[in-house]
Amino acid sequence: MLPSGEQPVELHAPYFAGKEWHYVKECLDTGWVSSAGAFVEQFEQQLADFTGMRYAVAVVNGSAALHAALLVAGVESQDEVIIPALTFVATANAVHYCGAVPHLADSCERTLGLDPGKLRRHLQSIAVLRDGACFNGLTGRRIRAAVPMHTLGHPARLDELAEVCADYRLEMVEDAAEALGSWYKGRHIGSWGCLAAFSFNGNKIMTAGGGGAIVTNSEPLARAVRHLTTTAKVPHRWRFVHDAVGYNYRLPNLNAALALAQLEQMPMMLDCKRRLARAYQRAFEQAEGVQCYSEPPQCRSNYWLNALVLEEQHQGELEAVLELAHQEGIRARPLWTPLHQLPMLRDAPRMELATSESLAKRVINIPSSAFLIGATRREAWNS
Template sequence: MNEQWVSFANEIKKMYGKYFVPLHEPTFNDTEIEYVTDCVKSGWVSSVGKYVDRFERELAEFTGVKRAVAVVNGTAALQIAMKIAGVKPNDEVFMPALTFIATANAASYLQAIPHFVDVSEETLGLDPMKLEEYIKEIGVMKNGNLVNKKTDRIIRAVVPMHTFGHPVDLDPLVELCLRYNLALVEDAAESLGSYYKGKHTGGFGVAAALSFNGNKIMTTGGGGAILTNDERLADYAKHITTTAKVPHQWEYVHDEIGYNYRMPNLNAALGCAQLTKIEGFLASKRALAIRYEKLVEQIDGTRLFMEPTFATSNYWLQTVILDSEVHRRDDVLALLNDAGAMARPIWTPLNELSEYKICPKDELTVTEKLKETIINIPSNPLKGHAFYDKT
């Protein structure tokens, strides 16, 4: 069995032509140099400039929402998305336990309480059916709000995360939110270019958050964006992320406590350049998944996680599911990394982290299973692929 994993790592190194293949690398060429150079020459490199406005406009067009508000990173985007959706101090927020810590941190910054629920093996994301059963167990409607009977706190929102770019099953989740007066806020940090039943993720709820970290489908170096179809909420998000400053020719008047979450024009210039290539990135990621699927099939007790039938995934992070009776996760990780192909496990479930152990939670059966059976493997676009070369 060890030989199969070493052979797999060697195939990955051959594909990329490298002695050691990292999990992610950004893809840049002359377009990025051109746009960033133009931004530098303009002198407008900070929070004001033509590229910020252009990036927001083109991002909204690509994702099919009415508005996009560019900010400093994905965590800030999610915090503000929850805030404009009505999350207040002492509210509880449903979210998967199997997600990056930023999902819970964003709620905590608003002094809200993460409430952890289980995920689905079909999507790796929040399971709407299990959530419905759990709500019936612990929830009661009071004055139009869903209240946790055990804590007497209002449960204000649901925050599904599209794990590794694979969309959760959104239709039943939308219906559930309508029935229980819950705000749907999508953590779409990993799902730029992913579609649920033909509609881009991030447009199904009150608001959503994207990330443009260096390891994402496309990058602005550091950055994120809030998506919404509500013009009023978009204006408010823009206002409070730019220090809540009231427009004036010279006066500094701020009408509430705001946030300095502005995306610099320099980062937005990089983002505009990357957006011109997004279709090529997505096509190359999909081609890589198809190639990996054939390679993984050759290893006993494994499978590559493929998009759900109702979704079109961006395949941001290629994911191998192990049969725990055949493979020990940490043994596989050691073999791949030692052989020159970077691999990592999924995140530690948030309910296991010291800062979040006290948070309310449902039974997390699938979460517990997946944390021991998921590994991620190198997911960079492949050089030499037709779509990659067009970038």
């Protein structure tokens, strides 16, 4: 049991060691705390530079980012959107916000993300290409897009998934909520689809308190996202004219100030995260019945959350391991309940999901805060 008075080790906690206080105080001192302000534009530009993208649009959270990205990618009511069954429920929620239908696909054990081979075989069996579009031959609905999610910060096999999407006339929108600071084949994730969505929630590798962003290399798509997330207001000095149903999704300047200070520290935090991952890998190298998950080939992962993977013969022990960890003050957690096992998605169209079901019974996330290794004091981080 955790000794009296000792604090538990959280799964992932934010760490503020840069100019957060200074930037937030500037917002308070000047009164620029809402969705207009210099920090919003500064953060968007620096995020675009960091990811190597041409455009970034900051919004209130990752769910809003993915919702807006799907709408701008052309997802319409009653379309189907392919998403992994093994993902946080927000991926499916964003599809539902569009009035569309999640179509659940299986994951790859080596990447934890969408399996391009299984997806291709599934589409070969159910898809009908007609008039330049892809339709589900079983439901009659159009399959409009696919959303690879980069699980725990590890990139999915994006080039192969892009090929599948091109062959079946699907838009690819990356759910990069967990993957800021991850690269696939030398390119930052987010650049393989037409748009990508990030999250800056309090438990992410960097945080704005909440916050999210959409990135793209397309000027028309960036302009459409910015318009849609600003209540579709036509620019004018005083008149309120709106030319579509829009959303009040823009990131407040106060949050952007926090985000900018965090983004400035990303190289340091990524270095700490990778050193922590290597320490875990060494610690579990000789352990029996469990492996410490490492980044897939040709990837440079941010290791947002480190993961232990139980061997299949030990999958029935997951709950006991989690109970013991929590008794010892270690805030470990499992992966998410596979989406097809949630009540609102039990009837969703899907392929066979054996790998997703297996991983959900075997993966344990362990504490991964950047400050768990290396410098632990503000003065050391700023030196």
